Amino acid sequence: MTNSELVYLNGEMVPYGEAKISVEDRGFNFSDGIYEVVRVVGGNAFRIEAHLDRFQSGARALEIELPLTREAVREAVSEVARANRIEEGTVYVQLSRGAAPRKHAFPKGARPTLVMLARPFPGPAPEHLEKGVAVLTQPDLRWGYCEVKTVGLLPNVIAYQHARSEGCFEAILVRDGVVTEGSHSSTFCVRGGTVYTHPIDNLLPSITRRYAIEAFRSEGVEVKEIGVPVEEFRAADEIFLAGTTTEVMPVVQIDGEVVSSGEPGELTRLGMQLYRRDLEAVRAGKAG
DSSP states (O other), X not given: OOOOSEEEETTEEEXXXXXXXXXXXXXXXHOOEEEEEEEEETTEETTHHHHHHHHHHHHHHHTOOOSSOHHHHXXXXXXXXXXXXXXXXXXXXXEEOXXXXXXXXXXXXXXXXXXXXXXXXXXXXXXXXXXXXXXEEXXXXXXXXXXSOBSOOHHXXXXXXXXXHTTOSEEEEEETTEEEEEXXXXXXEEETTEEEEOOSSSSOOOHHHHHHHHHHHHTTOOEXXXXXXXXXXHTOSEEEEEETXXXXXXXEEETTEEOTTSSOOHHHHHHHHHHHHHHHHHHTTSOO
16 A cells, blocks of 8 residues: 555645654644544545544544644645545544653643645455454453543553454454444344444444445334443354444454354445445435
């Protein structure tokens, strides 16, 4: 995966190799910042308004003043994609509180740092979507502000690395014996024709999760937002993941055990179809 040729940095488009941030930036020293990853399809930002909603909400939660208006952030996302000739890819957006001498208290007068960079991304591997993936459960060791999409992701990174070391696609996080979400995706299971997913209680308000729930319900599929014990989750008829770059991803193995028939299930495939329908509409410029 190649780097952005041009990076958006505090209002300017800068060559990637020349983009510089202070060593005292609080995003570096304290993980004092938030981020979004926006999918770009057909040169269009996918579900950009939902990403902007969450970005603004995260900034308010951390009391970081956005240096741009909502409209200017939206345009900057499109600009960095265009500048890097990204038709199919992602734009990473990060906002930190800015640079200041290292002290825990919020610094007065610090200028927030806003960075955006674009990378090509053609979508998940077709064989993963067609055949499904394996996942590994891991303890959910994250902090108490999971609803804010902060750059402090070390517990996620460690869980994901453990899963990758075992040849798995994703780590499924478990808190108090209940499945919460993935290290970088939302988790769903199907039991008796009903889709289950953990409620948004100290979890990331996933955009793909919300749209998946709405899409299933629009098709008459019952969705229950309740926590599922890990043993029941493992024994589900179907398991799937959802996320910006994960899309709707079937899971066919968990902790080394085959899920049901070992093939993507009926409701998983419906979720995949509904996601692709929305994706293709944006690619064709018919939606945002």
